Amino acid sequence: MDAMLKANMLQIIVFALFVGGGIAVVGEKAKTVYNFFDGLAETCYAIVGMIMTIAPLGVFALIAPVVAANGPSVLLPLLKVIICVYLGCLLHAVVVYGSLLKFIGGYSPIKFFKNVLPAQLVAFSTCSSSATLPVSMECVQKMGVSKEISSFVLPLGATINMDGTALYQGVCALFVAQIYGIDLTSAQMMTIILTGTLASIGTAGVPGAGLIMLTMVLQSVGLPLEGVALVAGIDRVLDMPRTTVNITGDAVVAYLVGKSEGKKA
Template sequence: MNLSIKIFIALVLAAVVGVAAGPEGLPFIKWWIAPIGTIFINLIKMMIVPVVFTSLVVGMTSLGDTKTLGRIGIKTVLIYLVTTAVAIVIGFGVASFGHPGTGIQLAADATVTVKEAPSVMQVLVNMVPTNPVQSMAKAEILPVIMFAIFIGYGIIEVGGKKAELLMVVFDAAAEVCYKIIAAIMKVSPIGVFALLLPVVAANGPKVLLPLISVIACMAVGSIIHVVGVYSTIASVGAHISPAKFFRGMAEAMLIAFSTCSSAGTLPVNMKNLQEKLGCSREVTSFVLPLGATINMDGTALYMGVCSLFIANVFGVDLSVQQMLMIVFTGTLASIGTAGVPGAGLIMLAMVLQSVGLPIEGLALVAGIDRVLDMFRTCLNITGDAAVALAIDRTEHHKVVA
């Protein structure tokens, strides 16, 4: 049986068993089953830094010159910003049609503490590590990317037999990482089941019912963005049929949906993109790690839906000017909150403040944030892959059927 089918079956089983167990079975699930999911997540996280570092160095040295790297970097960031803005607009469109929150009276009695978002300049400063080993230990992806870029640059500049020796070492290390990831993926259905079961048991139908309109809008918006935007990028930009694109991405999308971790899905995404969709290693190794930190299409769509939901609950009519401000602020915030834990709530807080919506509205969606995060993460990593394929096409002029 195909691995993606096994993972899907695990998703369905987790939903059925979770609803049947309910809150009464939660203590047993948390004690005996949830730790298995944590072990699975830890196994994936264990490989994030090694695969990003080794693959990025290999990718850079494969490119052969710094001009190519700069060209790829500029194209990648520009496409990410455009798709982020489009995601917010789609979020607005779906929420305007679905009217989430209309007629619902929810008391925002909970308080949500959101970290202050760093400035863009602070993000740039934090990208350069003072201690690369410490950054690796903390799994800070942007500093690791920067260090790998400098290592790759140094190897290119050295050249000759010494450089070839290092390239062979890093290439071998990257291959070892891929083999370990393949072994971890064999147990992914068990890990996915153990991860989702406590979530479904804790957030049963009765808990989700008042906010089902938000979840529905998020799901519909995600489907529209995936089919409308990413299929177009894959087919027009990379000459890959939507059917082949989604078949190749199935495993990574299901892992992202269940783990809610773009960084955690990164090793799987890189492996699938290279082996199933034929994307070159040098492009994959640069575009995907960058996308895992700054490409937040899912979070952008979430901001469009949730800002209208909060406006409806509090009886605020958003003007066209306010909506444009949300699009502008959200697009910039996607880079300003790069690599920050809880980036989704930080970005939403910034957006609410920019248009004068009640910040207390965060408490309304915080309870279902874990459910919404499934759609956000799945959308994020799918966008990373579509952009990587398009960039690879422009660099190598491949035509894939």
């Protein structure tokens, strides 16, 4: 309770993981508790969804006077954030996922990316891991992964495997710190990494969900929450590459699990 009152996000996330694990162990007897938290989460997402429909007007009102007073050059840092997120997602997909496929899966990364391209295009345009699931399943099954494996791994990945979202939160947290002239210590940077990773596990596979979790990351190191408004204006642009990376990682894991289990279509 003290952690919630003080908004200590790292402690809250760890506690939430233990509660979730306990609910999973108890099973049917904890169904009421599960339904309560699930309903609360859906309610929060619905509220945020309604707010996000008018958020562009608020962001415009915040940024317009700043640009008018200082000129378009003030938008340059936002362009740098976009470039960093896109470059980071590209390197993560090519280097990390490519290495896993090549050295563990024994599969050509080039061939893999060609096969998974339809799912990547859907993810890039919809910004939703959940909406991309049917296409992702079709893509990995064409690569020989059984329906049994894909129908288990991909929905699970769409819920907890959010590499792109974790990367985005780290970049945005550093951006907010620089904008406000705050020098982060090594301990704070490690907290951002840990909180961003844990928060991304609980991020819903819907557009804009990463922005909600960003507030938790900023709070964990005492960064101003007003910084979220700066990121909100470009969040949709940043959502596209991170969702693409998320579903690509799901497909990579599905292929590796399928190979390790020897279950091919």
